[in-house]
Amino acid sequence: MKPAAFDYVQSHSLEEAMVALRKYGGDAKLLAGGQSLVPLLNFRLLRPAALIDINRIPGLDRVEMIAGDALRVGALARHHTLETSPVVARHFPVLHAAMAHVAHLAIRNRGTIGGSLSHADPAAELPMLALLLDAIITAESTGGTRHLAARDFLIGALTTALAEDEIVTAVEFPALPAGAGWDFAEFALRSGDFAIAAVAAVLTLRDGVVGEARIALMGVDETAIRASAAEGLLQGQRYRPELIRAAARSACAAINPITDLRASADYRRHLVEILAERVLAGAWNRAEGQAA
Amino acid sequence: MSDCHTIRVSVNGTSHECLVESRLLLVDFLRRDLALTGTHIGCEHGVCGACTILLDGDSVRACLTFAVQTDGCRIETVEGLGESDNLSPLQQAFRDHHALQCGFCTPGMLMTCIDMMKKYPLADDQAIREALSGNLCRCTGYVHIVDAVRAARDRPEESSP
Numbered sequence: 001m002k003p004a005a006f007d008y009v010q011s012h013s014l015e016e017a018m019v020a021l022r023k024y025g026g027d028a029k030l031l032a033g034g035q036s037l038v039p040l041l042n043f044r045l046l047r048p049a050a051l052i053d054i055n056r057i058p059g060l061d062r063v064e065m066i067a068g069d070a071l072r073v074g075a076l077a078r079h080h081t082l083e084t085s086p087v088v089a090r091h092f093p094v095l096h097a098a099m100a101h102v103a104h105l106a107i108r109n110r111g112t113i114g115g116s117l118s119h120a121d122p123a124a125e126l127p128m129l130a131l132l133l134d135a136i137i138t139a140e141s142t143g144g145t146r147h148l149a150a151r152d153f154l155i156g157a158l159t160t161a162l163a164e165d166e167i168v169t170a171v172e173f174p175a176l177p178a179g180a181g182w183d184f185a186e187f188a189l190r191s192g193d194f195a196i197a198a199v200a201a202v203l204t205l206r207d208g209v210v211g212e213a214r215i216a217l218m219g220v221d222e223t224a225i226r227a228s229a230a231e232g233l234l235q236g237q238r239y240r241p242e243l244i245r246a247a248a249r250s251a252c253a254a255i256n257p258i259t260d261l262r263a264s265a266d267y268r269r270h271l272v273e274i275l276a277e278r279v280l281a282g283a284w285n286r287a288e289g290q291a292a
Numbered sequence: 293m294s295d296c297h298t299i300r301v302s303v304n305g306t307s308h309e310c311l312v313e314s315r316l317l318l319v320d321f322l323r324r325d326l327a328l329t330g331t332h333i334g335c336e337h338g339v340c341g342a343c344t345i346l347l348d349g350d351s352v353r354a355c356l357t358f359a360v361q362t363d364g365c366r367i368e369t370v371e372g373l374g375e376s377d378n379l380s381p382l383q384q385a386f387r388d389h390h391a392l393q394c395g396f397c398t399p400g401m402l403m404t405c406i407d408m409m410k411k412y413p414l415a416d417d418q419a420i421r422e423a424l425s426g427n428l429c430r431c432t433g434y435v436h437i438v439d440a441v442r443a444a445r446d447r448p449e450e451s452s453p
Contacts, residue, residue, distance in 0.1 A: 001336045005294040008314035008360050031361070038356040039337035042317075051314070053361060080350075084411075104426025105408055107338065109350040110357070191425040 003041035007050040011057055017167060018142045020052045026164040028052050032076060033111040035103070036119045060169065061112075063087065069175035071095075075114025075168045079126075083108060092173060094182035094200055095133065098125045101184075104192040114168040117153070120160045120223060123194040125186075127154055128224035132200050132216035133173045139166040156222040177204045177212060181287025183279040187271050189262060195219040196263045197271040199251070203234070203283040205290075210234045215247070215276065220255040220268050227251035230276070239284055248276035299363040303328065304372030312359045319343040321359035322369060330370040330399050334428070341427030344400040345369050351407035370399035382406065382444050391440035393431035401427050405441055414445050 009028075011017035021028055028050040029037060040046040054060065054076065061076035063085050071092055073082065082088050083099040102108055102116075102125050116126040117137060130137065130150035137153045139146045139162055146166070153161050162168065176182070186198035197219040204211040213234035218224040230250035237243050257268035295314040300307065303326060310325055317336075322328045322345070334342035336355045343354040346368040374380035379387060382405055392398045401424070408414065408423040420441045421434070429437065 002317070002320075003315040005313070005315050007295045008297060008358070031358075034356050034358075034361075035338060035353075038358075041315075042336050042355070051358075055361065080411075104341070105411065105423060106341065106344050106351040106353050106404060106426055109407075110352050191422040193425075 001042055004044055004047040006048055009050055009052045011052055011054050014057055014060070014140065014167070014169065017052050017054050017057065018140065018165065020050070021167065022142050022165045024050050030054055030167060032115040033078065035107050035111040036115065036121065054167070065091065066172070071173040073113050073171050075112060075170055077113045079108035079111045079113070079116070080105065082113065092133070092176065094184050094202060095129050095173065097184045098129050098200065101125055101186045101188070101195070101198070113171060117171060118160060118162060118168050120154055120158055122157045122221065122223050123219040125195070125198065125218070128198065128200060128216050128218035130171060131224045131226055132202060132214055133176070136172045137168055138170040138172070140169045141166040151226065154223045176202060179287065179290040180204045181283040181285065181290060183282030183286065185275045185279050187275065197268050197275060199272060199275040199279045201279045201283040203280070203287045205287045208238050210237050215251055217251060217255060217272055220257040220272055222256065225254065227254050229254060244277055244280045244284070247280055248273045251276040297360045297363070299360060301362050301365055301367055303367045304369060314358065314360050316359045317355055318345070318357040318359045318362060319354035322354060328369050328371050332396055332399055341404060342397055342400040344403045344427065346403055346407065351404050368403070370402055373402060381447065385440040385444040389436050389440040389443060391433065391437045393433045397427060397429045401429070401437060405444065409445060414441065417442065
C-alpha cells in the first residue's frame with residue numbers, strides 16, 4: 001500500500017515536461033491531480049521509473065471562451081474550477097450539470113481535466129461529455145501538436161490514442177447549436193461514486209422537428225459511447241412519446257455492459273433505457289422552451 | 293538511496309524544512325516525520341476521506357498527494373483547529389451533537405466540513421449529506437454529523453476554523 005520508488009521530476013514548462021517524457025521513453029507517468037494515478041501507484045499496479053509533475057507549469061489551467069463561442073479548457077484546470085465556472089454554466093449547462101457528479105469535493109479540488117481525459121475511465125463523466133460535445137483534444141510532444149476528435153481519442157477502457165511521449169494540453173468544446181436542449185442523468189449507488197450508468201443528450205429543434213440529436217452513454221461499455229442509431233432515429237422527427245421510447249431502446253441495444261460487484265449487465269441495460277427516456281424527454285422540453 | 297528532495301512547508305503555521313523521499317505520501321510525512329498523528333490513514337486509495345487535510349486552503353486527500361509536491365505550500369491539519377480545552381466552533385458543534393463515536397473519521401470529517409462550508413451553501417440536509425459523501429464513518433454516525441454541520445452552518449460567524 002505504499003508506492004515503489006520513483007524519480008520525481010518537477011517541470012516548470014511544457015517543454016521541460018515533454019523532454020522528460022521522451023527521455024524516459026514510456027517508463028514515466030505524468031503527475032497532475034494524481035487522483036487516479038496515485039491509487040494505482042499505492043497498489044503497485046503501476047511502477048514507473050519516474051513521475052513528471054506538471055502541476056506548476058504556468059498557464060496550463062486556463063478556462064476561457066475563444067473564437068466562435070467555443071470553450072477552451074487547459075489540461076491543468078481542476079474539476080472544481082469547471083464545476084463552479086460561470087462561463088461553463090452559461091454556455092455549456094450540460095457540462096456544468098455533469099461536473100457536480102464527479103467524485104467528491106476533495107477529489108474535484110485536485111483532479112484535472114487533462115488527467116480525466118488521459119485516464120479514460122469508462123465510468124468517468126468528462127470523457128463522456130467530450131464525446132457528447134464533439135470536443136477536440138490537443139496533444140503535444142517534442143515532435144509536434146495533434147488535434148484529436150474525442151471519438152478518435154477514446155479507444156477503450158483506460159486506453160486513448162495518446163502516444164507515449166504526448167501530453168494532453170487542452171480540450172476545446174465547440175459552441176452548442178443555437179437553441180439546443182440538453183439533459184444529463186446518472187445513477188450511482190452513493191453520491192460521488194463511480195456511475196453505474198449515465199446518459200446525456202443534446203437536441204436541436206426546427207419548427208418542432210429534430211435537427212440534430214446527440215446521445216452519449218457511459219459506464220456501460222469499454223469507453224463512453226455515442227448512441228448513433230438512436231440519434232438517427234430522432235433526426236427529422238416530431239415529438240411522440242413512442243419515438244422517445246424507441247430511441248431509448250435503440251440506445252440500450254448499442255451497449256456492451258459488464259457484470260461486476262455493483263450491478264449486473266442486465267441491470268445496466270435497464271438503467272440505460274430508463275435514463276435515456278428521461279434524458280431525451282428533458283432535452284426535448286428544454287429545446288422547446290428555447291424555441292418558444 | 294532512493295530519490296530524495298528537500299521541501300519547505302508551513303504546517304498549521306509552523307515552517308518545516310525536511311528531506312523527503314519522492315514516494316513518501318503526504319499523510320505519512322505528517323504522521324511520521326512531523327509526528328502529527330491527528331490525520332488518520334484509512335484506505336490509502338482516496339475512498340474513505342480519513343486523511344483529508346487542507347492544502348493551500350482546499351481539502352485534499354493526503355494519501356493521494358506526495359510530500360515532495362507540497363514544497364512551498366501551506367498545510368492545515370486537525371491539530372491546527374483547536375485544543376482539547378479550547379475547541380474550534382466546528383469541533384464544539386461536533387461535540388455538542390455527539391457527532392463522533394470511535395473518532396477515527398473525525399479529523400477528515402472536520403477538514404472536509406471547513407472546505408465544504410466555505411464552497412457550498414449547504415441549503416438542506418440533502419446537500420450536507422452529498423457534500424459529506426466522500427468521507428466514510430464506519431460507526432455510521434451520519435445523522436449526528438449532519439446535525440453538527442447544520443448547527444455550524446447556522447452560526448457561520450463562529451464556525452470558521
